Amino acid sequence: MQTRNLIGGEWVGALSGAEFDVVDPATDEVIARAPDCGAAETARAIEGAAAAQRAWREVTAGERAAALRAFADLMRRDRDRLGALMTREQGKPLAEARGEIDYAASFLEWSGEEAKRLYGETIPASARDKRILVLRQPVGVACAITPWNFPSAMITRKLGPALACGCAMVVKPAEDTPLSAIALAELGLEAGLPPALFSVVTGDAAKIGGAMLAHPLVRALSFTGSTEVGRVLMRGGSERIVRMSLELGGHAPFIVFEDADVDRAVEAAVANKLRNGGQTCICANRFLVHESVREAFVSGLVREMGEIRVGHGVDEASRVGPLINDAAIEKVERHVRDALEKGATLRCGGERVRPGPGLADRFYAPTVLEGVTGEMLVSREETFGPVAPVRTFTDEDEAVSIANDSEYGLAAYFFTRDASRLMRVAEALEFGVVGANDALPSTAQAPFGGVKQSGLGREGGRHGMDEYTEVKYVSWGL
Ligand code: NAP
Secondary structure (H helix, E strand, C coil), X not given: XXXXXXXXXXXXXXXXXXXXXEECCCCCCEEEEEECECHHHHHHHHHHHHXXXXXXXXXXXXXXXXXXXXXXXXXXXXXXXXXXXXXXXXCCCHHHHHHHHHHHHHHHHHHHHHHCCCCCEEECCCCCCEEEEEEEEECCEEEEECCCCCCCHHHHHHHHHHHHCCCEEEEECCCCCHHHHHHHHHHHHHCCCCCCCEEECCECHHHHHHHHHHCCCEEEEEEECCHHHHHHHHHHHCCCCCEEEEECCCCEEEEECCCCCHHHHHHHHHHHHHHHHHCCCCCEEEEEEEHHHHHHHHHHHHHHHHCCCECCCCCCCCCECCCCCHHHHHHHHHHHHHHHHCCCEEEECCCEECCCCCCCCCEECCEXXXXXXXXXXXXXXXXXXXXXXXXXXXXXXXXHHHHHCCCEXXXXXXXXXXXXXXXXXXXXXXXXXXXXXXCCCCCCCCCECCEECCEECCECHHXXXXXXXXXXXXXXXX
């Protein structure tokens, strides 16, 4: 299958005619070819977006909301088709892929509704003959660079608020998952969006990203991906002082206190850890368990993880699909090997599995490691795979101090039945998202984002709208 990009309202290939392969990570089969674009195509998309945005910013909030609602409805109408496409290019099981389509649609719908509440302010002035008005205006053309692990939702979490606020957007999806992004562009047109308002440009990341940062019409860049690339973009954006929001890596702690409902914590741990095969930025990476409930928690985890079916995402029975590429599974192996060499104990998993004939060697068994210490790689770096490393603690201060001992600050989870502890620990954790007796916190209405090296800015909720609006005040002399 040959695909095209939607650039400035037209379906086109790369100017050079170059393309790259899109590969199914479960089978290594080439499933499509996508345009290998660079700086010139990006500039064209930005200039088209700027022209479209001049008209879009005049459209009423109600009309913008209706367009975003129509877009969300089309995604839901095509849930099965979009989910199947996502499973082919990304590997996640079909049920998860369809769930992501609904989740992605919810950002379009919710942001559209919020467009109606982009209120300004009036502020009491210091002189009798003055009035102060505060206006919220669209920033203009915003660009987005998104990762492969949530090929639809990481786009709509940016696109929804951008369009709702009256901005235009140019998106560069990950090289591994261009098809879901192109499918979104088709649905946007079907929903009646002005053709050049939302462009998708696939291809060379450094050239496209560089062109986005250099173009004088670009007012904001929203990036989701690794901290390393976030730093590169921040440096690049410093030249033109591009407004930037960064959703970067994480290294989530998951604390189980001695007074926790351990069965509930086990169930939540498995759902969180194995979502997308462990390849999410908010997957628990460090399980910190009070010594007194260690065996109850670990044996529950081993029992539940052991029952998980690893397999091809298109098989409805699979709960964990392949890792995205060879580098990803090699990293998981390196982390597990390092932990075992440094004294951890393997309670289950710890190896690749071959769930069926004709499948790539990229599936990893859900794994539980016990006796983990702070020196191990699993305690310091994102593993991005189905590995649960368990470390113990003896009191609350120690648990919080281990949890906060990370350069990352995206998500943290803890389980307790003590209400005072719940508030104390929630306040003490240095993370942007805290799940207290909850390990699935992501939702369209809440402000999602990190502190420390996990990023800048928030996505979702009314706070997510701030990234796409400028605050202007008018000092009005009477
Ligand atoms: P990545 O390597 O940083 O890639 C993310 C995006 O950046 C891709 O579109 C990639 O393009 C592009 N990119 C790479 N180098 C670039 C450059 N020099 N200039 C401009 N763009 C560039 O991250 P990933 O491996 O795809 O995703 C995993 C990471 O994302 C993890 O660290 C995870 O925690 C994080 N993540 C964070 C969140 C969050 O909300 N905080 C959500 C999901 C994932 P190519 O694919 O074409 O190289």
